[in-house]
Amino acid sequence: MNSYGLTDRSYPSKPTDVYLFATCLIDQFTPQAGLDTVKLLEREGIRVHYPEQQTCCGQPAHSSGYPDEARSVALAQLNLFIEPWPVVVPSGSCGGMMRTHYPHLFADDPELHAKAMALADRIYELSEFLVHVVNFNHEDIGEACTIALHTSCHARRQMGVHETSAALLDSLDKVQVKEQARIEECCGFGGTFALLYPDISEAIATDKVASIKNTGASCVVSADCGCLLNISGRSAKQDELSGCKQPSLPGEHLASFLWRRTNGGAA
Amino acid sequence: MSAREEILNRLRKTHVAEQQAMPDVAGWFGAHRRSEDRVQRCARLRAALEAVHTEIHDVTHDNWSSVLLQVAVGKGLRQILIGAGTPHGAQLQACQTKALQLIPYEQPIDTWQDLLFDGVDASLTLARGAVAETGSLILWPTPSEPRLMSLVPSIHFVLLDEDTIHEDFYAAMTAESWSEGMPTNALLICGPSKTADIQQTLAYGAHGPKELVVLLRHADGRQA
Amino acid sequence: MNKVVHLHPMDDFKARSKAVLDNAGQRKNFRGAMDFLQAKRRAQFPDQDEMQGLRELGASIRRYSLAHLPRLLEQLEANLTANGVQVHWAQNGPEANAIALKIAQRVDAKRIIKGKSMVSEEVGFNHFMEAAGIEAFESDMGEYIVQLAGEAPSHIIMPAIHKTKQEIAQLFAEEIPGVAYTEDVDALIQIGRRVLRRKFAEADIGLSGVNFTVAETGTLCLVENEGNGRMCTTVPKVHIAITGIEKVVEKLEHVPPLLSLLTRSATGQAVTTYVNMISGPRRPDEKDGPQEVHLILLDNGRTQAYADDELRATLQCIRCGACMNHCPVYARIGGHAYGTTYPGPIGSIISPHMLGLDTTFPLAFASTLCGACSEVCPVKIPITDILVRLRNEAQARPETEEATLRGSGAARTLAASTAWGMWAQVYSKSGLYKLASWFMSRGRALSPSEQGAWTRSRTPLVPASKRLRDLMKDHKS
Numbered sequence: 009m010n011s012y013g014l015t016d017r018s019y020p021s022k023p024t025d026v027y028l029f030a031t032c033l034i035d036q037f038t039p040q041a042g043l044d045t046v047k048l049l050e051r052e053g054i055r056v057h058y059p060e061q062q063t064c065c066g067q068p069a070h071s072s073g074y075p076d077e078a079r080s081v082a083l084a085q086l087n088l089f090i091e092p093w094p095v096v097v098p099s100g101s102c103g104g105m106m107r108t109h110y111p112h113l114f115a116d117d118p119e120l121h122a123k124a125m126a127l128a129d130r131i132y133e134l135s136e137f138l139v140h141v142v143n144f145n146h147e148d149i150g151e152a153c154t155i156a157l158h159t160s161c162h163a164r165r166q167m168g169v170h171e172t173s174a175a176l177l178d179s180l181d182k183v184q185v186k187e188q189a190r191i192e193e194c195c196g197f198g199g200t201f202a203l204l205y206p207d208i209s210e211a212i213a214t215d216k217v218a219s220i221k222n223t224g225a226s227c228v229v230s231a232d233c234g235c236l237l238n239i240s241g242r243s244a245k246q247d248e249l250s251g252c253k254q255p256s257l258p259g260e261h262l263a264s265f266l267w268r269r270t271n272g273g274a275a
Numbered sequence: 276m277s278a279r280e281e282i283l284n285r286l287r288k289t290h291v292a293e294q295q296a297m298p299d300v301a302g303w304f305g306a307h308r309r310s311e312d313r314v315q316r317c318a319r320l321r322a323a324l325e326a327v328h329t330e331i332h333d334v335t336h337d338n339w340s341s342v343l344l345q346v347a348v349g350k351g352l353r354q355i356l357i358g359a360g361t362p363h364g365a366q367l368q369a370c371q372t373k374a375l376q377l378i379p380y381e382q383p384i385d386t387w388q389d390l391l392f393d394g395v396d397a398s399l400t401l402a403r404g405a406v407a408e409t410g411s412l413i414l415w416p417t418p419s420e421p422r423l424m425s426l427v428p429s430i431h432f433v434l435l436d437e438d439t440i441h442e443d444f445y446a447a448m449t450a451e452s453w454s455e456g457m458p459t460n461a462l463l464i465c466g467p468s469k470t471a472d473i474q475q476t477l478a479y480g481a482h483g484p485k486e487l488v489v490l491l492r493h494a495d496g497r498q499a
Numbered sequence: 500m501n502k503v504v505h506l507h508p509m510d511d512f513k514a515r516s517k518a519v520l521d522n523a524g525q526r527k528n529f530r531g532a533m534d535f536l537q538a539k540r541r542a543q544f545p546d547q548d549e550m551q552g553l554r555e556l557g558a559s560i561r562r563y564s565l566a567h568l569p570r571l572l573e574q575l576e577a578n579l580t581a582n583g584v585q586v587h588w589a590q591n592g593p594e595a596n597a598i599a600l601k602i603a604q605r606v607d608a609k610r611i612i613k614g615k616s617m618v619s620e621e622v623g624f625n626h627f628m629e630a631a632g633i634e635a636f637e638s639d640m641g642e643y644i645v646q647l648a649g650e651a652p653s654h655i656i657m658p659a660i661h662k663t664k665q666e667i668a669q670l671f672a673e674e675i676p677g678v679a680y681t682e683d684v685d686a687l688i689q690i691g692r693r694v695l696r697r698k699f700a701e702a703d704i705g706l707s708g709v710n711f712t713v714a715e716t717g718t719l720c721l722v723e724n725e726g727n728g729r730m731c732t733t734v735p736k737v738h739i740a741i742t743g744i745e746k747v748v749e750k751l752e753h754v755p756p757l758l759s760l761l762t763r764s765a766t767g768q769a770v771t772t773y774v775n776m777i778s779g780p781r782r783p784d785e786k787d788g789p790q791e792v793h794l795i796l797l798d799n800g801r802t803q804a805y806a807d808d809e810l811r812a813t814l815q816c817i818r819c820g821a822c823m824n825h826c827p828v829y830a831r832i833g834g835h836a837y838g839t840t841y842p843g844p845i846g847s848i849i850s851p852h853m854l855g856l857d858t859t860f861p862l863a864f865a866s867t868l869c870g871a872c873s874e875v876c877p878v879k880i881p882i883t884d885i886l887v888r889l890r891n892e893a894q895a896r897p898e899t900e901e902a903t904l905r906g907s908g909a910a911r912t913l914a915a916s917t918a919w920g921m922w923a924q925v926y927s928k929s930g931l932y933k934l935a936s937w938f939m940s941r942g943r944a945l946s947p948s949e950q951g952a953w954t955r956s957r958t959p960l961v962p963a964s965k966r967l968r969d970l971m972k973d974h975k976s
Contacts, residue, residue, distance in 0.1 A: 030967050036936050037960060039967035043974060058971050061929035069919055071868055071887060073894030077923035084927040161869035194827045198867025205865060206952035211520050211831045241957030279588035285802040286569040294562035300752045303556050384787035392700050409770035421787040422733050426726060445755040454751040457716045459788060463774035468726035470688060472641035474664045475535045478688040483726025
C-alpha cells in the first residue's frame, strides 16, 4: 500500500476498447502526445474512444483550495466513461487525481461516490497500461541516443507507477537512459505552486535541469506534460538568456518518444 | 475551570472512532525475531558497538579486573570511579595497582560534584544487559551505581555478561517485565557521546564520555 | 512562538524565502545536509517490506494513543504523580512559561540549562526567562551555536544545519572569550564541551523536552547523542520537562517500534547514543538525580487539530524531521524562511493550530504536493492531504461550515475566488471549454510572451495550432 492508500493492483488482459482521457494540457499544448498515445494503443489492436466532452480532471482547483470548483469540473468527467472499459491517461498527475482524489471529492454523495470509485478503479496511467496490460514490445528503429527520464511525483508516489516508464525505455535497444542525481526529487512545477512561488519553483527547476544535463542526456522524456513544460521551459529560458539558439534540453512526452522510436517516423 | 479540565474537556468532546484496538506489538516482534543464539547475539552487539567507536574486550570472571587495569594503565588513567559496595567493585579493589586510584561513589553528589566533574578520569559500571540489534547497553542506575557514573567521567568502562544480551529492545523489556516497575532512571547506551551538529561532521566526546570500553564477560570455559 | 508580527504573511514568507534562494552559500549548506540525511535514512531501511510493516505498526500505535488520549493523559498523570513527578497543564505558551517561572522562583533559580526542546522554542521559553532575569542556556551543540549567534533553530533535529563550520569557527572565536579561530570540528566540539560542562554544574534547573511519555509506568523517554540531555535531567536539583499533550503512549512496549522509527528516520541511526527513561526524582537512598521532576503538558492549539477527523493525524508526529529532510522546498529555503518554530512540511501542517491560519496560510501553499513527505513519514501522516485540506480552509468563506479553524478564510480574495469560479464554469461545461480552447489555439500568435510568474523562469506556453480534439477528427477521417 502506498501513502495514498493504493494497494498493488491486478491488471486485466488486453481489452478490445479503451477510453482516452487526454488531459487539458495535452489537448491545448502538446496534442501530438495525445495522438501518439492513440496510435500506440491502436497498433495493439485496441479501439480508442475519446469522449469529446472531456475537459480537465479538476486538479488545479483541487490543489488550490477550491474543492467545490474541483468537484464541479470532476463531475463533468465522471459521466463520460459509461462503458466498463479501461480509461488510459497519459499523465500520472491527472491519473492520480482521478484515481485517488475523486472518491474523496464525492465522499458525501453515495451515488456519485460509487461512480467515482468505479471510475478510479479503471484509471490507468499510460506507461502502466503499456507495460502491465498491453505488454509493449516493439523494435527500436531509431538512432542510438542518450536520454534522461523524469517521472512525475504523482506517477511515482500517488499512482505508484515509477517503474513502468523506465521499463518501456529499457525495452528500446538503442536508447541509453542516464540516471540523473536526485532522480526522485520533484521538478518544482506543482501546478499553481509555480505561479504562487515562482522563486522557489525556479530554484527547484533549475537544479532539475542541471542534474539532467549533467548526465549528458540529449533530451528529457516524461510521461507528464506539466513536468515537461516546466523542465524544458526552464532550460529554454536559460538557453534564451545565454544566447544559445538550439534547445539544450528539449523535452518529449513518453508517448511521442515511444511512437517515434518504434514506427520509423511514419505517420 | 483549571487548564487541566479545559484541555481534557476539549479532548473528551471528540469521539474518535478509528484505531480503538490495541496495536499488536508482540505480533510484529514475534514475526521479525531473528532467533539468534548467544554467539550470534554477541557478534551483532559487537559489530553495532564497534561501528560507534566502542572498544570491546573479551574477558572472563577470572581475568576481567586485570584486563581492565591493564587497559586503564595503558590509557594513562589515574582514577576510576566505582560503585560502593558492589561485588565487582570489591573484586577490582582486590587487585588494585598503585598506578590507579579507585574512588567509590559513597556520598551524595551534592557534596563532591566539582571533584566528579574535574577530578575523575573514568568509571566502571555493571550493565544490566544489552540489546544486540542496536548495540545498546542497558543500565539501570542503582543507589550503589548512580546515574552520573555513566555520564560525567571521560572514559566509561562497562562490564557486560554475555548471558544478558537480548535480541532487541522489546525482547529485553518483556523478558525482564519492565512495565511492572521502572527504576527512577533506565538507560540504553550505544557508544561514547557524539554529535554531528557542525556541518554533519561526526565528533565523539560531546558532553558525556569520550570513550566507551566494554568488558564482555564470558561464562567460565567459554571464549568469544 | 509569536515572535513575528505578520502584517502580510504571504509577502513575509516570500521575502524570507528569496533571501535564502539568493544566498548561494546557505543553499549549498542545505543541499549538502539534505543529501547526507537522506542517504543516512535510506541506509537504515534496506528492507522495504520491513519498513512498511514497521511504519504501519508505528502509525497504529500513534492512532491508538490519540484515540484514547484523554484517558491516557489521566493515566500518565496518575502514574507520574505516584512516582513523585509533579504534573502541570498549560493551555498555551504563556501558561507554560508561568508554570516554569513559578517553579524557578520557588527554588530561587538563577540559571536554567536546557536540553533540546522544540516545545520550549514553541512557547518562547528563553526570551520569557531572560525577561524574568533568569538565564536560559542551551546545551545541545546545535542549539548552543544558534543561541550564541542570536538565532533560532532552522531544523528540528539539526538546529544549526544552516551554518558552515567556517561560520561556527568565526562565531566561537568572536563570542567565547579566549578561543582562537579553528575550523577543526573536534576542536570546536571540545570548546563547546568545556563551556557547557561548567553550565551543567552551575545550573539550578535543567529543562528538557520529551520524545515519548508512557502512561502505564509514568515514564518520560528522551533520545539524544550528546549526553547534554542526560546532564540536564540528572545534574541540576530540579528537572522540568515540557511536552505537547500528544506525545503519550499507553504501554511501555509501544516505545521500541516508535524509537526505532524515530532514530532511523531522523538521523539514520539504528539507535541514538542515549535513550534516557525517567520515571521519577531521586529517591532517599539514591546519591544523584534531580530532587524534583516536573512535567508540563502543553496544548497550544493541539486540541483544535484533535477535534477534526482529518487534521488529528497531524498529532501522530514523532518529530523526526524526515519530512523536511526530503522536502524540495525546505531543501531550497531552509527552516528560517518558514518563520515558525517547526519548519518544513510538518511545520506547515502543525503551525496553523498554534498560530492561526491567518498568519500561517502561505505555508500550506508552499508545497508542490510531490508527496515525498508522506512517503517518508514514519507514522504515515498523510501530509499532502492535510496540506490540501488547509488550503481549502484558507480559501473557505469565513463563518461558513467549511471554515472550521482559527483564521480560516484568510487567504480568500474576491479576485481569486471569482477567477476560480469562472475557471470552473469553463471546465465543467464542455461547450464553453471547446469555445475557449478554440480561441486559444486560433489566437496562439497572440499568446503573450510575458506570462507573469511562469515566464520569469521559463519560455512562454503557446497553445498548439490544433487541439487534440481537432487532431482526433483528422485521425478518424
